[in-house]
Amino acid sequence: MPTILIVDDEEDIRELVSLNLAREGYDLLEAGDGLVALNLARKQCPDLIILDLMLPQKDGFSVFRDLRSDSRTHGIPVLMLTARGKLDDRLAGLQMGADDYITKPFSPKELLLRVRNVLRRTKTPPSATVVEVGNFRLDKNHLKLHLLGEEIDLTATEFKLLLLLIESPGVTKERAELLQKVWGYNDLIQTRTLDTHIKRLREKLGSEGGSIETIRGVGYRFALSGE
Secondary structure, eight states, rough: OOOOEEEOSSSSHHHHHHHHHHHHTOEEEEEEEEHHHHHHHHHHHOSSSEEOOSSSSSSSSHHHHHHHHSSSEEEEEEEEESSSSSSSHHHHHHHHSSEEESSSSHHHHHHHHHHHHHHHHOOOOSOOEEEEEEEEEEEETEEEEEEOOOOEOHHHHHHHHHHHTTTSTTOOOEEHHHHIIOOOSSSSOOOOOHHHHHHHHHHGGGGGGEEEEEEEEEEEOOOTTTT
C-alpha cells in the first residue's frame, strides 16, 4: 500500500487523519512541524504528503517550495489540508502546484476520496509510451515533458491534464470531463482548480502556451501553433 506522510501541528487532527487512512490500509508517517516533515520526506520518499500550512519551525508554503526544489521530493504529490480557507489561500496553493486543497473542518470521507483520486492520477502508468505532437514529447512512463528538446518540470497533475488535451488535438474537452478525469470530481461543482492549473501550465510552456486554447463557456482544447 502507498505510504502517506501526515504533516500537522495539531495532534488530534493527525490522529483523526491517521485513523481513517489506517482503516484503508495505508502505511503512515507523521510530523508535527515543517522541518521534521522535510527530513522525513527526503529520507522516506512517501507516495503522498498531506500538508498543513500553519506549522511551527517552517510554514507549509515554505515546506512545499523546498519539496518541489529538491530532486528527491519534487515528484511527490501534495494535498494541502488547512484552516486557511480564503479564496486567495486556495488559489495560492494551487498556483504553486499543489495536487489538491481541502479546508478544515473537513469530512473524513471526502478526505479519503481526495487521497484516492490524487494517488490514482499521479501513479506512473505501467507501459512505456511516448506521445509526440509537434514540438511536444510526453513520456507517459516517467511523466516527463520535453518541449523543443528541453525538459519542462511539470507536476503529475499538470502532466495528466496536458496529456488529456494533447492526445486529442483540435478536440474541445469540456470542463466537466477534465475535472472528472484529472481530479475525480463527478458532480457539477463550481471550482477554479482547472483554470488555475491551465494558467500555470501555459506559463511553464512559454511561447507554446498558446497551444492550449480556451473555448469560452465549454472548456479547453489543444491546437498546434499556427493551426
